[in-house]
Amino acid sequence: MGDTLTDEAGEVRPRWYVLKVAVLQEFVVQEWLKGEPGVLDAWLPTEKAWRNQSRGHRRKVPYKKKIAPGYVFVCVDHQIAWDVLRQQSNGKVLGVVGHEGRPLPVPEGQMRAMKQLPKTIQKIYAERAAASAIVPGIKARIKDDSGVMAGWVVDVSEVNGGIAKVLVPLFGEREAEVSTNNLARLQDIAS
Structure with missing residues (x-):
């Protein structure tokens, strides 16, 4: 383990790196990385997914699906001898993402955005499922964020x-275009 990572003012500044695995x-x-000295955090972006159970009852079971297979994000507060880390991993760590042989730290803002990725993916899936429920012949309510x-x-x-x-109930049922994301399907409407 090397020197403490500091900024221009001399304050300790942990940095994120991306390891090829x-x-x-x-x-x-x-x-393994979580137990190593100098490592503050190790993070693998995952999302909740479902797969069929392999034996017994035919049902779906949840599992953690890797969003970035082959990569692990690591936050360190000391300079790391990457080649030593690679040797200690017994061939599990293949290297560190860098440029011209030098490891590149991931900017803090990008890491914050990356940490939001699983939530963003779940939101996209939910919107897609809601949008697929909008089909011709149904009644729908226009959502609150759609204006007038x-x-x-x-x-x-x-x-x-x-x-x-x-079909908008205005002046004899005029036709309008609306994004399916702005529509919510109504299950039962009393006539």
Whole structure:
């Protein structure tokens, strides 16, 4: 382990780096790194996913799906001898992401954005599922963030590429285009 990583003012500034890791060894390396001196955090971006159970009852079981297979993010507060770290890992760590042989630290702002990635992916999946529920022939409510038509109940006449044509109850049912993200399907509407 080398010197403490500091900024221009002499304050300790931990830095994030990206390690290249052997296939299917990401979780092992993440846990191993957490116990190493000078390592403040080891992070592997994952999302919750489902797969069929291999034996017994046919049901889906949750698991952690790797978002960036082959990579582990590591936060250190000391200079690291990357070649020594690689040797200590018994072939699990293949190297560190860098430029011209020098490891490149990941800027703090980008790491904050990366840490939000699993939540962002889940939000996208939820929006996609909600949008796929919008089909021609149903009634839908226009969501609150849609401006003047917010809260209106409309009939969906056509859906194409994330845009729904709806019949607006204005001046004899005029047709308007609305993003499917701005529509919420109504299950039962009393006539």
